[in-house]
Structure formats: C-alpha cells, structure tokens
Amino acid sequence: VPPPVIPEPPPPEPKPVPERLQWMERGAPAFVDVNGDGTEDIVGHVSRHEGGSEFRHFIAAFDGRTFQKLWESLPSEGPDASSRTKVIAQNGRLVMSEQRAVDLLELETGKRLGRVPLTDSPRRLCIPPGDTTSVWVEVVDHQHLLFDTRTATAKPAPRAPKGCATPPLSPQTCNMSRPAEHPTTCERSSYPPSDIRGFSTKYLYRANGYTLSLGTRWPGTQVPLVALYAPGNRKPLWHGVVAERDPLELRDTAPEVGEITQDAVYVVYELEKGGQRLVRRDLRTGAVTWDVALPEARSISMLTALWVRDGRVYVPQWGDLHVLDAATGNRIGGIGAP
DSSP states (O other), rough: OOOOOOOOOOOOOOOOOOOOOOEESSSOOOEEEESSSOOOOOEEEEEEEEETEEEEEEEEEEEEEOOOOEOSSOOOOOOTHHHHHEEEETEEEEEEEEEEEEEEEEEETTEEEEEEEEEEEEEEEEOTTSSSEEEEEEETTTTOOOEEEETTTTOOOOOTTTTOOOOOOOTTTTTTTSTTSSSSEEEEEOOOOOOOOOEEEEEEEEEEEEEEEEEEOOOOOOOOEEEEOOOOOOSSSEEEEEESSSSGGSHHHOOEEEEEEEEEEEEEEETSSSSSSEEETTTTTTEEEEEEEEOSSSSSSSOOOOOOEETEOOOOBEEEEEEETTTTTOOOEESSOO
C-alpha cells in the first residue's frame, strides 16, 4: 500500500504593507459588528496623507479582532472635512456627515446608498432616545434635520431631541476637542457634590448617576487627586491620590481625562519626568486594578476621552487609536499605530 500523500501546506500569503492611516481622535467611533463574526468592529474617521499638505478624510471600518481595514468610504468633501466628517450606526446602517451633506452607507461595505444635502456644516449626529430608524443632524445654521435610514430622506427637525443638542462653549467646557457625542459628561467645575478637606476640584465627570471628581491637593504642594461620589450621595465613596506611587513622581496638575463604567473608573495621569499613564480603579472601593504606561504619543497628545466597550478600553491619541484589554491594561492592538 503506497504511503498516504500528505499535502504540503500552502505558502503563507504575503503580508500587505500596512498603510499609514491617521485616526482622528476628535470624532466618536461607532462600535458595531460589520462582518458578522460576533466581535464589535470599529468604524470611525481616519485621514491619509496624500502628499504635500494634502490629507484625504474618509470613514473606515476596522476588524475588531485583527484591526485590519475592512473598507473605506468615498472621500469626505469640503475644506473642513477634518472637523465635519462624522459617523453613527443606526438600524443596521451607517450615517456619515460631510461638510454639506449626509450620506447613508451600507454597513458591510461602506458603499453609499443615499445622500441628502445640508444648508450648512453639520455639528453633530445623534440618535433620538427610543428611535430605531432615524438620526438627528445638528446643523450650524439651525436648519436641523431628521434623517431616515430606511429611505435616505430627511425632514426638518428644528427642536433638538433630549440629549442631542451640543452645549454651547462656556467656562464649564472641559475641552473643546472632547467629542460632544460621548455619553459621559464632563464639566470644568470647582463644586463637587461635597467638599473634601484639602481637595480642590477642577473637573467633574458624570455617568450612571456617579460623579468622578479630578483635582489637586490644596493648600500645599499640588498632588493629583481623584474622588468618586455614588448616585444621590453627597459624601464620597472613596478619594485619594490618583495612583499608588510616590506623589513626588506625579506631575503637579489635576488629571484631565477620566471615565466611569458599571464596575470601574479610569483616569489618565502624568509623571513629573514625562509620559502618560492610565489607572483602572474599582468603582466601589477605589482599589487599583492596574496602572499602565500609555504608548508614547508621537506629538503633544490630544487625549480628551476614553471609550470603554465590551471589555476593551479605546485610547484615541494623536493619530492612533490604541486598544487595551480592560481586565489587564495590556495593549491588544490599534489603528494608525504601527
């Protein structure tokens, strides 16, 4: 009997050269399963350098497992594409804004299915509470629209649905670059639910009824501090130095970026010698779960928001979107970053 023929394994496919895409951190990503593999994929605004000072802006989808690009939309038109290109998922489709139009995109391919012109630049895309088919489009000249994802048509909708109006800039604005679409609110304030002796508050983050206070020690040498208040409770659940380190190693400024989830808080802080770190603490006890160095930013970091979803922490940082495992803080991948 001749020996069985063992087929040779096919040669490995040549790996494509990764293209240099920049993640635009001012936008709100859409987290949705694009390719049907059961893992949330990432859809968001990216740009590609086209030579000289030219950048092309578009919406692209990335596989949530491999972080490879699945598709990209047609380029966003208009000189302000960098700030007017936005995306939101609704009803199994995507809605993308450009400087003077709103497009309906097919989720699986990014193909344009329809288009509605706008009278002015879009400021925000928002899903009205309880709505399963429409997207409200906030327009700079107040000629807002309600866009129907079933028909790619729109009708005037001058009144903002609850939670959809972009708050005007004010002394309470945390950071002009923080996406208004973020579900966790942030305000610049020195009035926490109650005073803690020696704690000067600078930022208040609110989500699920909890309030996260970020500030510094006062009087005395400034040390970054953090406190958490439970819903309806004026006394803090816990408070203390932002990290379990020698306070002299910490930069003497208030932390600026925090996030609250069902079971944890996340706070970005800086070291005196340079470098940013991200600490995860237990929501109820404040116990530190992990504390990791964030990847070195290629430029002055514009980190203004963290997105925590599905066991992952998404850290948008100057052209890159880093993805960390929420349980360990380990980096599991990213977009834009090599």
